[in-house]
Amino acid sequence: MKGRTDWAAHIVLCIGVAAFLLPIWLVFASSTLSAAAVQRGELTFIPRLSGFGVYYRVLTEPSAGTGPAWRMLMVSASMALAIAVGKIVISVLSAYAIAFFRFPFRLTAFWIIFITLMLPVEVRIIPTYMVMSELGIINTFTGLTVPLIASATATLLFRQTFLAVPDELFEAARMDGAGPLRFLWDILLPVSSANIAALFVILFVYGWNQYLWPLLVATNPKLDTVVIGIVKMISTESLTQWNRVMATAVLALAPPIVVVLAMQRWFVKGLTEGEK
Amino acid sequence: MERRTIFSGWLLPVLLVLPQLALTIVFFLWPAGQAMWSSTTLTDPFGLRSRFVGLANFRHLFADPLYVATIWRTVEFCAAVSTLAIAAGMVLAIAADREIRFRGLYRVLLIWPYAIAPAIAAILWILLLHPQIGLIGRWLNSIGIPWDYQLNGPEAMLVVVLASSWKQVSYNFIFFLAGLQSIPKAVMEAARMDGAKGFFRFRTVTLPLLMPTVFFLLVVNLVYAAFDTFGTIWAMTSGGPGKSTETLVIKVYRDGIVNQDIGSSSAQSVVLMGGIILLTILQFRFLGRRSGGQ
Numbered sequence: 001m002k003g004r005t006d007w008a009a010h011i012v013l014c015i016g017v018a019a020f021l022l023p024i025w026l027v028f029a030s031s032t033l034s035a036a037a038v039q040r041g042e043l044t045f046i047p048r049l050s051g052f053g054v055y056y057r058v059l060t061e062p063s064a065g066t067g068p069a070w071r072m073l074m075v076s077a078s079m080a081l082a083i084a085v086g087k088i089v090i091s092v093l094s095a096y097a098i099a100f101f102r103f104p105f106r107l108t109a110f111w112i113i114f115i116t117l118m119l120p121v122e123v124r125i126i127p128t129y130m131v132m133s134e135l136g137i138i139n140t141f142t143g144l145t146v147p148l149i150a151s152a153t154a155t156l157l158f159r160q161t162f163l164a165v166p167d168e169l170f171e172a173a174r175m176d177g178a179g180p181l182r183f184l185w186d187i188l189l190p191v192s193s194a195n196i197a198a199l200f201v202i203l204f205v206y207g208w209n210q211y212l213w214p215l216l217v218a219t220n221p222k223l224d225t226v227v228i229g230i231v232k233m234i235s236t237e238s239l240t241q242w243n244r245v246m247a248t249a250v251l252a253l254a255p256p257i258v259v260v261l262a263m264q265r266w267f268v269k270g271l272t273e274g275e276k
Numbered sequence: 277m278e279r280r281t282i283f284s285g286w287l288l289p290v291l292l293v294l295p296q297l298a299l300t301i302v303f304f305l306w307p308a309g310q311a312m313w314s315s316t317t318l319t320d321p322f323g324l325r326s327r328f329v330g331l332a333n334f335r336h337l338f339a340d341p342l343y344v345a346t347i348w349r350t351v352e353f354c355a356a357v358s359t360l361a362i363a364a365g366m367v368l369a370i371a372a373d374r375e376i377r378f379r380g381l382y383r384v385l386l387i388w389p390y391a392i393a394p395a396i397a398a399i400l401w402i403l404l405l406h407p408q409i410g411l412i413g414r415w416l417n418s419i420g421i422p423w424d425y426q427l428n429g430p431e432a433m434l435v436v437v438l439a440s441s442w443k444q445v446s447y448n449f450i451f452f453l454a455g456l457q458s459i460p461k462a463v464m465e466a467a468r469m470d471g472a473k474g475f476f477r478f479r480t481v482t483l484p485l486l487m488p489t490v491f492f493l494l495v496v497n498l499v500y501a502a503f504d505t506f507g508t509i510w511a512m513t514s515g516g517p518g519k520s521t522e523t524l525v526i527k528v529y530r531d532g533i534v535n536q537d538i539g540s541s542s543a544q545s546v547v548l549m550g551g552i553i554l555l556t557i558l559q560f561r562f563l564g565r566r567s568g569g570q
Contacts, residue, residue, distance in 0.1 A: 272451055
């Protein structure tokens, strides 16, 4: 094998890489065209330097069907962060309780949490909507985020991590007189930091990319996430300003991609180990 | 598995588990119960009163040829998306697992698409395949091949399948690469010494060792195709033209939110719950095999 170039592998990988990079590059380059040029079907792979003003315009001015993109990006970022942090916090707490204590109805609690694995929002669209309107949290940031924070996957993952913590560590902490909360904060969390980092990436991407949920509970344009906004922009078919759509798409893609790339090593390890 | 060492006391753990439990009950169990209840009731046309009708909603649902057609369409869609995404992910992972130059770079370039939102994938593919402005769609029409997925059902199906499977390749790639890297070097070395080469070695040594990963990904991909593709389909075709790209989730959304038919859409939600319970059970079966085999 050594000394000979493995052409077949290079060709396969180049095709694969191109299949993902080229569409994105096409959208990036074509976002600098004028709306009329796109409408005539003149997409390009060469960006027009004078056309980059479109990014300033979509960020600051409203487009047909939506508000300015900076606002939608803020909503998306707050939503993704609230979901990621919220899920991690409540999952760490519940997994800690289930792994390190014995209390009445412990198994019942575990199974109730476990069941949520089988009830993604897509299968309970109407009933969840009805419950939300009874609670009066339609069109609120609370409604957008809090219902997505319950997480069986994260609880199971942390429980698994916590169960693997050696008994010696626990005994040593108890000898030092550390109480349950001290132990969690000073020992357990540092030991699990790689898992937390991995989970953060997965959950941030999950939160940022939500579509059906905000579509359902946030009809107020002020709560439009960037993913919702972009679909609104193309739904006004006759007036679609494609250069603006493409610029917004680039802006919507950038944050989750940056997060994945920046934390790639933890992310890949956490994803493949956690979902086993 | 349980821990041998534990803290004593019960008040603190109850407080710790309470937030998770409360959210689960309010936003998961209550709606699920609500769905089961309203799936057995019928609301009058003015939405004023509802009465108990037993399983009538389900009988109507399965007697409706449109619903049955949607089930089959969803099955076909899921099978196509899963097959394409798994095959592409596997081929790329096998190539990236070779001892070649730039493999670190290749891996990075194939991992980032994990971050693409299903609805944004739809935008990218519209710009490729749209009959008037899309790069490929326009080209097809210009060389005399009529192409318009907004009017032609099978073409629309092809478009949503392509966009949906494209988005999932990266996920599968990550898992196949991890699966390949967990195969002991000694096994591959032994196969090579015995003269097993190329496709024969892949079929007799690599593939059997990858089967647990394949089964696991099959279930994950089916769930993805059935539920997470709502954004892709809704943004590209909204289930059209006609009903040619309407999957079960699109139909629940349309019947329940757009057309406000609560009884029928609740019954549909209950059917979906049944489906996902089945898939979850399958997943745990294969999950057991996966960890048992390693």
